[in-house]
Amino acid sequence: MWKTEACCKCRAQPLNPLSPRAPCRCHRMEKTLLANPGTTASCPARARKWSNSQPADLAHMGQSREDPTGIEAFATPVSALPRTGSDPVLLKAPAPLGTVANSLRASDGQLQAKAPAKPPRTPSFELPDASERPPTYCELVPRVPCVQGTSLSQSCPEPEAPWWEAEEDEEEENRCFTRPQAEISFCPPDTPSCLLGPQNRPLEPQVLHTLRGLFLEHHPGSTALHLLLVDCQATGLLGVTRVQRDNMGVSSGLELLTLPHGCRLRLELLERHETLALAGALAVLGCSGPLEERAAALRGLVELALALRPGAAGDLPGLAAVMGALLMPQVSRLEHTWRQLRRSHTEAALAFEQELKPLMRALDEGAGPCDPGEVALPHVAPMVRLLEGEEVAGPLDESCERLLRTLHGARHMARDAPKFRKVAAQRLRGFRPNPELREALTTGFLRRLLWGSRGAGAPRAERFEKFQRVLGVLSQRLEPDS
DSSP states (O other): HHHHHHHHHHHGGGGGGOOSSSSHHHHHHHHHHOOGGGEEEEEEOOOOOOOTTSOHHHHHOOOOOTOOOOOHHHHHGGGGGGOHHHTOOOOOOOOOOOHHHHHTTTTOOOSSOOOOOOOOOOOOOOOOOOOOOOOOSOOOOOOOOOSSOOHHHHHHHOOOOOOGGGOOOHHHTTTOOEEEHHHHHOOOOOOSSSSSOOOOOTTTTHHHHHHHHHHHHHHHHHHHHHHHHHHHHTSSSOOHHHHHHHSSSSHHHHHHHHHHHGGHHHHHHHHHHHHHHHHHHHHTTTOOHHHHHHHHHHHHHHHHHHHSTTTTTHHHHHHHHHHHHHHHHHTTTTTHHHHHHHOOOOHHHHHHHIIIHOOOOOOOTTOOOOOOTTTTTTOOOHHHHHHHOOOOSHHHHHHHHHHHHHHHHHHHHHHHHHHHHHHHHHTTTOOOOOHHHHHHHHHHHHHHHHHHHHHHOOOOHHHHHHHHHHHHHHHHHOOOOO
């Protein structure tokens, strides 16, 4: 019995601290390995006993690279590991998460070329440093397994939103004026047309018949949204790329119109306005059938103007073009046609006389509505004509007041360009245009339709003067002077 107690004491003796007078070779070797962790990589993996110099909260720290199995660390209860004076003081800053996470990948079973450093022997809680960073428990970072496979959103990607629904970056909206690099044109590039061939003659009857069918298939509200979409692109309100912004120095075409290097854009918008007006007049004057057919064409233009007014689509350049067609002398002189409109379509005739004509007069004088809430694209024609050197008609005092109102409106238009962009994008959200109708409203298509592929390249003043004479001939054929 005494012999048994002596054997038990001999086995339990290594757990006591060793005195300097009785050094143990095994203990010295273990302390040498701990001091130089690089030597552990070349040694074969074997079970190693833990001395009482380890921290007291091994259960919280988990297993380290020095003990891949971690069996003895968790087999010994925490109460059986007495605290000694070798615990360090509280550290001010914990180790970085990434360093400790990479060094504590014991569960991966991966061997590294160099064993990581020994984890710091710290208590469970650490104080924040001087920067008041919250304490982190970074001795053991659990590894979350990666989910293999593809989610539903990745396997069935949603179609990308159209360019007119793309949200603008706040940094782009709040950017300051920068030095412009080049003049900008927002006309779409020449692409193969689905309505016109490579070479076409002016006013091809088959193409006019196809266009008439397209406009009859779409109600005025849908046609107004098509026109708003094309006008926003031609004005540079929507769909402006970052390269175009850097070149013109501002964020949208509404700002570019008021600057000296926006001359090219101003001329393009003037040509678009006049081309749309000529095309609208042709829709009426080209009806060589009965009187009711021309009256129906007038009613269609009036309904389109009502769909473009403020509060509806809010496309004021489109409204100005349609009203320009209805107020053109070749159309307004058709007395029998307008009389038939009042007789057959009384509501449209009253709306034209009592609502649309006063509204257009106020817009031309710079006194019409131009709030971004009810208007998506402001009326730019008066400002464009003024900046291109066109004189203001009327008496001197009235022309000066009109000039000041136009310049004041241009300043507000450039300032509120981000608001107009948001309103236009909201009006066009969810809208999917018809490709043929959208092409039929572009400036390039209308130019080729009216003057042919050869005449489209002629000077602008010459082209418009010739077509005005063509419309005069058509008007005289329909209703000759008595």
